[in-house]
Amino acid sequence: xxxxxxxxxxxxxxxxxxRANKVRSxxxxxxxxxxxxxxxVMAAMVQxxxxxxxxxxxxxxxxxxxxxxxxxxxxxxxxxxxxxxxEFMRNPPLKIEWSRELARLEPIRQVAPGVDVSDWGYHARRxxxxxxxxxxxxxxxxxxxxxxxxxxxxxxxxxxxxxxxxVAVIDSATAVDLxxxxxxxxxxxxxxxxxxRETPFEAVGVYRPPDNLFAGLKTHYVFAPFASxxxxxxxxxRMVYFVVKPHDGVELEVALEAVRTRMRxxxxxxxxxxxxxxxITQDQVMDWWNKFTGVFFAVMVALSGVGLLxxxxxxxxxxxxxxxxxxREIGLRKSLGARRRDLLWQFLVEAATLTLLGGAIGMALGGxxxxxxxxxxxxxxxxxxxxxxxxxxxxxxxxxGFGLYPAARGAGLDPVDALRYE
Amino acid sequence: xxxxxxxxIHTRDLKKHYVMGTETVRALRGVDVDIxxxxxxxxxxxxxxxxxxxxxxxxxxxxxxxxxxxLNGQPVQDLDDDDLARIRNREIGFxxxxxxxxxxxxxxxxxxxxxxxxxxxxxxxxxxxxxxLEQVDLADRMDHKPNELSGGQRQRVAIARALVNQPSIILAxxxxxxxxxxxxxxxxxxxxxxxxxxxxxxxxTHEPHITAHAERVITLRDGEIESHDARVLIPATGA
Ligand SMILES: Nc1ncnc2c1ncn2[C@@H]1O[C@H](COP(=O)(O)OP(=O)(O)O)[C@@H](O)[C@H]1O
Ligand SMILES: [Mg+2]
Numbered sequence: 033x034x035x036x037x038x039x040x041x042x043x044x045x046x047x048x049x050x051r052a053n054k055v056r057s058x059x060x061x062x063x064x065x066x067x068x069x070x071x072x073v074m075a076a077m078v079q080x081x082x083x084x085x086x087x088x089x090x091x092x093x094x095x096x097x098x099x100x101x102x103x104x105x106x107x108x109x110x111x112x113x114x115x116x117x118x119e120f121m122r123n124p125p126l127k128i129e130w131s132r133e134l135a136r137l138e139p140i141r142q143v144a145p146g147v148d149v150s151d152w153g154y155h156a157r158r159x160x161x162x163x164x165x166x167x168x169x170x171x172x173x174x175x176x177x178x179x180x181x182x183x184x185x186x187x188x189x190x191x192x193x194x195x196x197x198x199v200a201v202i203d204s205a206t207a208v209d210l211x212x213x214x215x216x217x218x219x220x221x222x223x224x225x226x227x228x229r230e231t232p233f234e235a236v237g238v239y240r241p242p243d244n245l246f247a248g249l250k251t252h253y254v255f256a257p258f259a260s261x262x263x264x265x266x267x268x269x270r271m272v273y274f275v276v277k278p279h280d281g282v283e284l285e286v287a288l289e290a291v292r293t294r295m296r297x298x299x300x301x302x303x304x305x306x307x308x309x310x311x312i313t314q315d316q317v318m319d320w321w322n323k324f325t326g327v328f329f330a331v332m333v334a335l336s337g338v339g340l341l342x343x344x345x346x347x348x349x350x351x352x353x354x355x356x357x358x359x360r361e362i363g364l365r366k367s368l369g370a371r372r373r374d375l376l377w378q379f380l381v382e383a384a385t386l387t388l389l390g391g392a393i394g395m396a397l398g399g400x401x402x403x404x405x406x407x408x409x410x411x412x413x414x415x416x417x418x419x420x421x422x423x424x425x426x427x428x429x430x431x432x433g434f435g436l437y438p439a440a441r442g443a444g445l446d447p448v449d450a451l452r453y454e
Numbered sequence: 455x456x457x458x459x460x461x462x463i464h465t466r467d468l469k470k471h472y473v474m475g476t477e478t479v480r481a482l483r484g485v486d487v488d489i490x491x492x493x494x495x496x497x498x499x500x501x502x503x504x505x506x507x508x509x510x511x512x513x514x515x516x517x518x519x520x521x522x523x524x525l526n527g528q529p530v531q532d533l534d535d536d537d538l539a540r541i542r543n544r545e546i547g548f549x550x551x552x553x554x555x556x557x558x559x560x561x562x563x564x565x566x567x568x569x570x571x572x573x574x575x576x577x578x579x580x581x582x583x584x585x586x587l588e589q590v591d592l593a594d595r596m597d598h599k600p601n602e603l604s605g606g607q608r609q610r611v612a613i614a615r616a617l618v619n620q621p622s623i624i625l626a627x628x629x630x631x632x633x634x635x636x637x638x639x640x641x642x643x644x645x646x647x648x649x650x651x652x653x654x655x656x657x658x659t660h661e662p663h664i665t666a667h668a669e670r671v672i673t674l675r676d677g678e679i680e681s682h683d684a685r686v687l688i689p690a691t692g693a
Contacts, residue, residue, distance in 0.1 A: 037570045037573070037576070038570075041570055044559075044563075048558045048559075052558070360554065361556060363554075364550075364554045366515070366539065366542070367513070367515055367546075367554075368542065368548070368567050368571060369539050369540065369542045369544070369568055369572065369619075370539065370571050371535070371536050371571070372535060372536075372539075374571060446516075447515045447516070448510050448515050451515070451550075
């Protein structure tokens with residue numbers, strides 16, 4: 033018997049029994065549906081996040097690196113949380129004037145000190161209106177590296193920065209919340225932490241964050257000149273870091289070595305001592321990111337595996353029922369010349385059809401979810417082709433794998449006994 | 455070869471025992487039959503006498519506990535499962551008391567089934583299944599499902615299915631057992647027609663008037679042959 037005819041016969045039987053047992057079949061394939069949906073959505077998210085992340089890195093320039101006074105989250109450098117915290121306190125903060133020292137190094141084009149207090153609970157207030165903001169102290173050229181857009185006004189100038197003027201660029205969300213429909217340019221608002229002294233800042237520009245996930249995680253961005261933040265807001269100097277941009281065409285290793293050597297001098301380290309500062313490159317950030325998404329992936333595979341397992345157990349159940357219900361049919365088919373393998377195929381095709389259908393529904397639902405995520409959030413989630421192939425194969429193999437036992441039971445029935453079955 | 459050329463079925467001392475726990479049921483206790491090509495045989499006997507068991511052995515659905523069975527010159531005991539399936543597919547056409555049609559498949563698809571297992575192309579399957587249905591006068595019912603057909607029509611679909619792969623023998627186990635007497639006669643006339651066209655038929659029945667259609671009646675009792683009774687074929691159309 034040709035394989036094609038067997039498969040076709042299996043498909044016919046499968047759709048017959050699907051039609052006849054809609055609820056039962058639906059429940060069976062639910063596990064597979066959920067499993068496939070999870071894989072698809074997760075894969076789409078990871079894909080999207082990866083894209084975002086690479087964009088950010090690309091917009092900062094591939095050789096740009098950072099100097100921190102202590103290890104930062106992940107980074108591939110930390111030796112455990114406790115050790116990290118120790119170093120955070122033990123290592124002296126970076127002195128701002130060092131950034132000028134580093135900028136003088138031959139391979140280095142530019143060094144900008146920055147301070148990120150976005151998670152430290154700063155607020156912007158105007159009259160009775162008060163919003164929590166993500167505050168950054170940056171240099172005048174920050175915008176070049178960030179990838180966002182100015183939608184109104186301007187970024188602050190080098191002069192404003194050197195004169196430590198209390199000016200700020202705010203994002204659209206902050207503009208709307210603080211000023212309502214009014215034009216915020218030239219207007220003043222206060223920055224501070226609840227219960228502490230506030231400083232008035234003047235809004236000079238409105239900014240739209242780059243369209244990536246990380247922009248979406250935080251909101252209400254406020255950027256002010258680094259020196260102004262240091263002066264008026266008086267943030268903790270342990271929050272200061274340097275953004276180092278080497279000249280174009282300079283090998284990253286060369287730039288790193290130059291900065292490391294100079295930093296050791298500035299820190300006053302003798303030759304035997306370990307570095308008490310950290311140079312973080314884009315590659316390290318990327319490594320850290322990949323490690324993170326790797327864990328994410330493992331969790332996702334495990335989750336969808338559970339879904340498929342549940343679906344698989346359902347397949348065993350429904351196929352056992354199907355085989356039992358069709359005992360006489362098995363006897364009949366054998367009397368007409370069906371071999372064991374013909375019936376084995378028939379039942380495997382039936383099982384695989386069930387799970388494939390479940391998988392297809394899961395893909396459709398997953399596709400919708402991904403579309404909604406793409407439409408409602410800044411995550412550029414998109415379903416990668418490979419995940420469709422994997423999902424389809426996984427659902428087919430779930431059917432075949434778990435259908436094997438019931439199929440072998442059915443195909444191995446004695447024809448006379450099967451025909452006598454009531 | 456010891457078996458004459460036109461002998462389709464040859465059995466010697468054919469035994470079939472069923473072991474049920476500590477008890478052994480001797481369904482066949484040594485049966486010798488020889489059936490020639492084109493014969494129309496009726497197998498009679500009370501319920502439990504082993505008629506169906508014998509049919510299952512002849513049809514290669516089951517294997518004997520002991521004894522010899524030669525089908526078309528081929529000793530069946532040497533064959534493996536796949537060979538037996540092929541024999542059931544090519545040499546045997548079963549007709550059952552309960553029709554055994556696939557309920558959700560059309561008459562045409564039901565008749566096509568043996569051809570699917572024979573590896574026949576779908577084009578040829580359609581042609582041959584149509585022809586077989588025409589042969590049993592169901593040309594206008596091809597697309598009907600079994601539940602849209604009368605009992606007699608269902609049995610005719612089953613006969614078309616038995617015929618479609620041109621088997622050496624048709625084995626019918628009480629084919630009229632579920633039908634009223636008028637319909638039974640209708641079905642018997644189909645078999646008569648097949649027989650006239652040269653088909654070898656073995657039919658189990660326990661209704662004496664049915665045996666009137668056969669050339670020879672084999673009577674079983676307690677798993678043994680009680681009598682071979684040759685008779686003149688009475689034309690089924692009577693009139
Ligand atoms: N699969 C089986 N297992 C056990 N006993 C069986 C089986 N098939 C038939 N028998 C027994 O064998 C005997 C003959 O059965 P069967 O050939 O069906 O008789 P008939 O068709 O003449 O009514 C009966 O006693 C029946 O109970
Ligand atoms: Mg019987």
